[in-house]
Amino acid sequence: VFLANYRKAPEFSFPTQPEDTVAAYEYLLRHEKIAPSQIIVAGDSAGGGLVMSTLLRVRDGEAKLPPPLAAIVLSPFVDLTAGKDPASGQHCVLSRSIAKAARRAYHPTCDDRSTWLDASAVQCDLRGLPPVFIQAAGLDYLYQHSLRLAAKAKADGVTNWELDVHDGVPHVFALFPAFVLPYSHVGVQKIAAFAAHQFLKT
Template sequence: MPDSQLDAVIDLLRTSPLDMGGDPHKMRVVFDEMMAAHPVLDDVRTTAAELGGVPAIEVSAGGGEARGAVLYFHGGGYALGSAAASVNLAADVARRSEATVHTVDYRLAPENPFPAAVDDALAAYRGLLDHGVPAAEIAVSGESAGGGLALALLVAIREAGLPRPAAAAVLSPWVDLTQSGRSHETRAALDPALTRQALSARAGDYLAGADPRSPLASPLFADLRGLPPLLVQAGTYEVLLDDAVRLAAKAAGDDVEVTLHTFPGAPHVFQGFATVLDEGAAALDEVGAFLRAHLDRAGRTDRTDGADRVTASR
């Protein structure tokens, strides 16, 4: 019998049929079946949507008036996952942030290699702006590869000269597709979900020969100056621990407001187990408070960003 909630979650992950490095077409079925096994709570409302020509699902939870919008990107190594499979985690973010979450069905590799996912993310952000949502009322979030994509989007937004969103929160982000972090070795025996080999397989599918150090593929190597405030979370039992730690250090070095929170003994994207894991619930509470604070701050202040003046109202 497991000795704790964390032990139970780790045991569940170790016995999972999901092989992150396996054939993506087979593993997509496994991934979606695993996600479908968790029922969506009664307070969750979903609506099929399209943002800038990219399919998405609009998710609300809790029944209150939305304070803003969160653009959310699911994980799955850029080859697995979907907006539909991410609804539960997106709903947890919506409930705690009191915002409407738009989880994006960006194109997947290997059929659609880099930079297709980044192009879709940027198109979705433009879509929110085109729908009349001020940048000051938008936050960005995502888990695992989706966390890396969220950061790549922030860089792409800056490079495109668009007004920046209010904040970003990333969960166990994959930001280094070269797999150069020491935690790939030091946490290999502890991580029940990911391996260097599996991530290398997914990186190969996504990059399709592109440079793994490209800033929009591996945001760890990007110039992060000018990005909005960041919250970075990771568990200490994951091989991507160093991705989170080095990202926070890089952001601080580039004069970005950043908060790093590591959770001892927690595995990759442990936030997805918030209903049975105290650490997961506490992490999502932090995400919600962080996003609320920055969306509220932006909503109370007229922001001038270059030549653009955005007035957000509540």
């Protein structure tokens, strides 16, 4: 497991974070000599959005890096229009006010759509990316983000992504300790099954 210690908001704003994660991915390829077919990138919440930015930059970047085997995103923040959404996920650990503040801290010019670039993956062309596993939680404030991301991929003709929806659970529920949320193991099992399937295909 490799954890990228990328620079974070509010001290640093977009596009610093995806620049760092692409550099981390390139480090694994060029210095650690790890084959891309042995790498699955993963992230939750804002980290899920960062995973999507990373995939898009790997695909479109001048370095012409090969894509990783696959990606896993849990309750990803992938839509900068979401600040205008009606209140949702009233039982979620992530409130609307927190999400709005995080959006502004990460992307200070988010009111200017021309500056979004890959920070808002649902507005991007998703063709040519590796398989992505999207885990969505029904009580999550970001629930619609997951649905929009999957819908955009489908509209772009992508057929190798998986949307995994779980009703009645909160934001990034799979990361909760079992003694807090016993159902969390179901989410973990789904993630593990996707990863195992991807590795078995290689």
